[in-house]
Amino acid sequence: MSKSGILTSIYKALTKQKAFIALLVMMIGMLFSKTNFYSAYNLLDMLNSTSILLILAFGVTFTIISGGCDLSIGGNLVVAGILAIKLLDVMPIWLAILIAVLFGAVVGFVNGFLVVQQKTEPFIITLGMGLLLTGVAQQLTDAHPLPAKNPNFMMISNGDFHGIPNLVIIMLVCFGISYWIMRYTQFGRNLYAIGGDYEVARYSGIDVIRTKWMGFVLSGVAAALAGVLLSSKLNTGSPVYGETTALVVNCGVVVGGTSFAGGIGGIPQSGLGLLVFGMLDNVMNMLGITSYYQVLLKGAVIVAIIWMDCFANKRKREAV
Amino acid sequence: MEEKKSVLKAGASMLRDYLVLVMIAFLVVITAIIEPKFLSGSNLVNIMRQFGPLIMVSLGMTFVIIGGFIDLSVAGTINLVAVVTISLIQPLGQLPALLIGLALGIVCGTLNSILILSSGALTQAEALFITFGMSTVYSALALLYSHGSTMHFWDISASKSVFEAIGGGNIGFFSVSFVIFLVLLAILWIFQSKTADGRAICLTGGNKTAARLSGIQISRSIVEIYVICGFMAAVGAIVLFSRITTAAPVIGAGYETSAILAVVVGGTTLKGGKGSVLRTVMGVLLVVLMSNCLDLLGVSSYMQYAVKGAILMFAIWLDNRKQA
Numbered sequence: 001m002s003k004s005g006i007l008t009s010i011y012k013a014l015t016k017q018k019a020f021i022a023l024l025v026m027m028i029g030m031l032f033s034k035t036n037f038y039s040a041y042n043l044l045d046m047l048n049s050t051s052i053l054l055i056l057a058f059g060v061t062f063t064i065i066s067g068g069c070d071l072s073i074g075g076n077l078v079v080a081g082i083l084a085i086k087l088l089d090v091m092p093i094w095l096a097i098l099i100a101v102l103f104g105a106v107v108g109f110v111n112g113f114l115v116v117q118q119k120t121e122p123f124i125i126t127l128g129m130g131l132l133l134t135g136v137a138q139q140l141t142d143a144h145p146l147p148a149k150n151p152n153f154m155m156i157s158n159g160d161f162h163g164i165p166n167l168v169i170i171m172l173v174c175f176g177i178s179y180w181i182m183r184y185t186q187f188g189r190n191l192y193a194i195g196g197d198y199e200v201a202r203y204s205g206i207d208v209i210r211t212k213w214m215g216f217v218l219s220g221v222a223a224a225l226a227g228v229l230l231s232s233k234l235n236t237g238s239p240v241y242g243e244t245t246a247l248v249v250n251c252g253v254v255v256g257g258t259s260f261a262g263g264i265g266g267i268p269q270s271g272l273g274l275l276v277f278g279m280l281d282n283v284m285n286m287l288g289i290t291s292y293y294q295v296l297l298k299g300a301v302i303v304a305i306i307w308m309d310c311f312a313n314k315r316k317r318e319a320v
Numbered sequence: 321m322e323e324k325k326s327v328l329k330a331g332a333s334m335l336r337d338y339l340v341l342v343m344i345a346f347l348v349v350i351t352a353i354i355e356p357k358f359l360s361g362s363n364l365v366n367i368m369r370q371f372g373p374l375i376m377v378s379l380g381m382t383f384v385i386i387g388g389f390i391d392l393s394v395a396g397t398i399n400l401v402a403v404v405t406i407s408l409i410q411p412l413g414q415l416p417a418l419l420i421g422l423a424l425g426i427v428c429g430t431l432n433s434i435l436i437l438s439s440g441a442l443t444q445a446e447a448l449f450i451t452f453g454m455s456t457v458y459s460a461l462a463l464l465y466s467h468g469s470t471m472h473f474w475d476i477s478a479s480k481s482v483f484e485a486i487g488g489g490n491i492g493f494f495s496v497s498f499v500i501f502l503v504l505l506a507i508l509w510i511f512q513s514k515t516a517d518g519r520a521i522c523l524t525g526g527n528k529t530a531a532r533l534s535g536i537q538i539s540r541s542i543v544e545i546y547v548i549c550g551f552m553a554a555v556g557a558i559v560l561f562s563r564i565t566t567a568a569p570v571i572g573a574g575y576e577t578s579a580i581l582a583v584v585v586g587g588t589t590l591k592g593g594k595g596s597v598l599r600t601v602m603g604v605l606l607v608v609l610m611s612n613c614l615d616l617l618g619v620s621s622y623m624q625y626a627v628k629g630a631i632l633m634f635a636i637w638l639d640n641r642k643q644a
């Protein structure tokens with residue numbers, strides 16, 4: 001292998017594993033800081049506070065793998081959370097959660113109808129859906145946080161099982177289920193095929209519309225579930241959490257190596273990508289960086305990583 | 321029989337083309353019947369002033385969308401330009417502050433285009449996420465620069481007559497901001513339809529590969545669209561804070577989606593390559609009239625948010641049907 005060949009393969013590995021490398025850099029960097037970063041408590045706390053974003057990311061991955069995108073998850077998250085809290089007053093917890101999740105499925109169904117069945121561009125149309133749902137959430141709560149009245153509801157997200165927070169356990173279960181769907185079912189394999197080449201998938205007999213549509217429904221379900229968990233964690237329904245969540249989660253998925261071009265990536269990669277953002281938040285808090293600089297740094301990281309993704313796509317295009 | 325059908329078809333396509341005009345007329349009539357205050361002089365002036373900031377931002381956004389890209393960073397640009405400009409009035413005087421504000425908009429636009437060009441982003445999706453990241457960066461810079469505080473006109477002891485004129489002055493029947501809009505519209509319209517660069521932007525948006533192969537420098541088009549968008553966002557920021565006489569570092573929130581909404585409602589297709597600044601004027605008019613109507617009818621601002629989202633989705637769906 002020539003010298004430039006080695007360099008190219010190193011470059012390739014670097015761009016492919018950028019999430020892993022970012023995590024590694026932060027972990028090595030924190031070795032030299034005098035903080036409690038390396039305590040079981042902090043690492044578990046980090047995982048706990050990233051769990052909700054991770055659940056969102058697992059859902060969104062189903063749409064991005066098949067060449068779509070879902071920017072309505074932020075709005076979906078807040079409306080489902082508020083809905084669950086409102087319904088708690090009149091019905092048992094399990095029914096309230098079930099209805100909130102069903103609502104998420106309906107939102108996903110409508111997204112799927114517009115994007116897949118009517119063949120519109122997913123980006124702006126789901127952005128519009130997010131806008132609509134955020135407005136609905138503000139109307140439902142009059143833009144004030146809405147406290148939950150049932151104390152048991154709070155325990156879903158804030159309880160723990162032998163020291164492991166419930167949220168982490170729920171997240172791991174979601175991870176297992178979505179990994180299994182993506183990896184070992186015909187539906188999951190078909191999603192990859194559709195993202196890889198829509199026309200080829202269609203001609204090889206895959207029901208492309210139904211499969212891709214189902215991906216959007218799953219994304220809606222995951223977003224609603226995340227919304228219920230968030231409401232339970234805060235013990236309130238609040239309309240403010242949806243605003244940038246959708247864009248950050250979609251970016252995180254791309255950071256992990258799932259490309260907007262479709263067909264590449266997977267659930268574990270998306271998890272790693274979101275962990276980058278979770279760890280970045282944790283590290284910045286540990287180091288005592290003030291909130292404005294945190295926003296700046298996060299924006300810069302998003303730009304840098306999306307830039308790298310675009311650059312890799314460009315090289316791929318030129319190589320063909 | 322055949323002829324009748326084709327006449328019907330032509331009528332239907334014309335209706336679809338001018339759907340926005342029809343909807344504007346419909347809105348005006350309905351609201352004037354329900355709420356006679358709508359056509360009063362003070363409300364019309366009010367509409368003209370509401371029109372100001374959004375039309376500037378939307379005109380810039382039109383070029384980006386015609387060029388086949390998208391710019392979510394206008395909200396951040398507005399935040400940054402507003403807080404920087406207002407803070408410079410006191411130490412530097414108003415004209416230097418104004419010029420620096422406009423230059424800052426151009427710098428932001430140039431930075432966006434450099435990032436897009438250097439990464440080789442060719443799709444709307446890639447541009448969307450890069451400019452979203454840049455919006456976060458600009459907003460954070462605005463927060464850092466202003467320490468998160470809001471600045472008011474009454475804090476400034478130096479002369480601020482220019483900004484007061486932009487915000488509340490009149491030339492004859494028209495407000496100053498409306499005259500600025502007319503001048504900029506004329507310039508942008510001539511640029512778009514009468515110059516080679518304007519045509520090149522259209523072709524770039526239509527099909528990038530074809531444009532490049534036929535000798536058009538698409539990189540030049542990309543720089544132009546983002547610079548125009550950044551500049552117009554800066555103009556919008558100045559008009560906006562002059563009107564409300566305060567500049568908070570979150571002043572521009574929501575302008576990116578409103579501008580995209582206005583452009584798409586006006587009939588410029590998100591697929592790129594087709595559209596016009598004149599269409600955007602109609603789109604903005606519709607959006608502003610709609611929110612004025614909803615205000616008069618007593619619909620809460622939260623629900624208006626939801627209505628905007630619904631209309632955005634409907635407009636894209638309709639546009640998609642038209643293309644197919």
